[in-house]
Amino acid sequence: MQARENISVVNASVFATAVDVKHWIKIEAQALGFADCGFLSVHHPLFAQQIEQLQLWLDKGYEGQLQFMHNNHELRANPDKLVAGAKTIISVRMDYLTQTPTPRAVADNDQPNNGIIARYARGRDYHKTMRSRLKQLALKIETMLPEWQHLNISAETDFVFRPFSDSAPIFERPIADAAGLGWTGKHTLLLNKQAGSFFVLGELFISLELPDDKPVTAHCGSCSACIDICPTKAIIAPHELNAAACISYLTIEHDGPIDIKYRRAIGNRVFGCDDCQLICPWNRYANLTSVDDFAPRHGFDDISLLEIWQWQEAEFLQYTQGSPIRRTGYINFLRNIAIGLGNANTSLVIIEQLQSKLGQHNDMLDEHINWAIREQRVKLNPNDE
Numbered sequence: 001m002q003a004r005e006n007i008s009v010v011n012a013s014v015f016a017t018a019v020d021v022k023h024w025i026k027i028e029a030q031a032l033g034f035a036d037c038g039f040l041s042v043h044h045p046l047f048a049q050q051i052e053q054l055q056l057w058l059d060k061g062y063e064g065q066l067q068f069m070h071n072n073h074e075l076r077a078n079p080d081k082l083v084a085g086a087k088t089i090i091s092v093r094m095d096y097l098t099q100t101p102t103p104r105a106v107a108d109n110d111q112p113n114n115g116i117i118a119r120y121a122r123g124r125d126y127h128k129t130m131r132s133r134l135k136q137l138a139l140k141i142e143t144m145l146p147e148w149q150h151l152n153i154s155a156e157t158d159f160v161f162r163p164f165s166d167s168a169p170i171f172e173r174p175i176a177d178a179a180g181l182g183w184t185g186k187h188t189l190l191l192n193k194q195a196g197s198f199f200v201l202g203e204l205f206i207s208l209e210l211p212d213d214k215p216v217t218a219h220c221g222s223c224s225a226c227i228d229i230c231p232t233k234a235i236i237a238p239h240e241l242n243a244a245a246c247i248s249y250l251t252i253e254h255d256g257p258i259d260i261k262y263r264r265a266i267g268n269r270v271f272g273c274d275d276c277q278l279i280c281p282w283n284r285y286a287n288l289t290s291v292d293d294f295a296p297r298h299g300f301d302d303i304s305l306l307e308i309w310q311w312q313e314a315e316f317l318q319y320t321q322g323s324p325i326r327r328t329g330y331i332n333f334l335r336n337i338a339i340g341l342g343n344a345n346t347s348l349v350i351i352e353q354l355q356s357k358l359g360q361h362n363d364m365l366d367e368h369i370n371w372a373i374r375e376q377r378v379k380l381n382p383n384d385e
Contacts, residue, residue: 042089063244083162114305125324126200128322196277232265247272269340
């Protein structure tokens with residue numbers, strides 16, 4: 001505790017350079033639950049490069065229904081226009097695991113009658129947690145401005161800041177990559193040598209002008225585990241993801257019917273997918289979170305498909321309050337569960353429960369229910385296929 005106080009209670013002479021300021025900010029960020037942070041100028045050349053790559057990706061039609069990816073290119077390319085007066089982006093990462101997975105194994109497949117929810121989404125919606133703590137970090141920085149006047153790191157009279165977490169047209173993962181928080185793996189997620197990939201990212205735009213951090217070397221080598229394990233083969237090639245085929249996209253972002261060619265591959269995943277992370281050898285170094293908000297709610301780390309299938313809409317809204325799961329909407333969540341029940345171990349009870357919801361909602365859901373019933377009946381009588 002004494003060491004912590006010595007770091008926080010300082011005088012101006014301690015901050016000889018802007019690098020010392022960065023070190024102080026990093027320590028304060030870690031005290032707020034961030035695992036690490038890096039710094040990048042809003043004028044970094046990566047933004048123009050990323051716009052070109054984004055357009056190539058969009059030209060291939062990989063975005064599915066993510067139409068917002070076509071918008072606000074000017075802001076993506078010029079983040080200084082997103083926050084007037086901002087000079088530096090502080091990129092942060094926050095670990096979210098509450099239990100260490102079995103190394104290099106997709107144990108989720110061993111529970112076919114459970115509804116698998118991606119690990120980041122089992123607790124409170126992290127976006128709120130991230131933005132709240134980034135704001136706290138900004139306010140801590142603001143209190144130190146009088147101590148840093150001699151450093152000439154800000155030409156603005158007023159301190160400007162704005163926190164983000166997947167909430168604006170920002171190249172979130174490329175920023176974190178360029179700021180040295182890790183390298184982009186072949187699955188397009190950020191990897192860290194000391195922490196794997198089970199973390200979420202956020203950004204704090206500030207009007208202080210601080211030196212850039214340097215990117216780290218990639219360490220995927222010849223490994224292709226994430227590409228090989230992807231159930232829907234959404235990872236087309238190293239660093240190339242067809243989002244429209246990704247289970248995370250299909251079960252969260254996609255509205256309406258899911259193409260039948262993906263349904264068996266989706267298995268029991270009802271919100272997101274962790275397979276490419278679970279199989280990654282770097283995640284043997286994944287860290288457990290220090291943030292209580294990621295603790296699973298309502299048994300979301302061990303819940304049966306039949307239990308959540310029986311939720312009425314009021315129960316769905318109750319159990320997903322303050323949760324990212326609500327993003328799917330009730331009908332699409334039932335759609336995902338129906339697919340899971342079709343893929344579950346064969347059971348007459350499952351067929352009966354599926355039939356109980358036929359005709360209650362809409363034609364799209366009924367089509368998925370009928371598909372699931374057929375899948376169950378085929379497993380009961382394989383000769384009927």
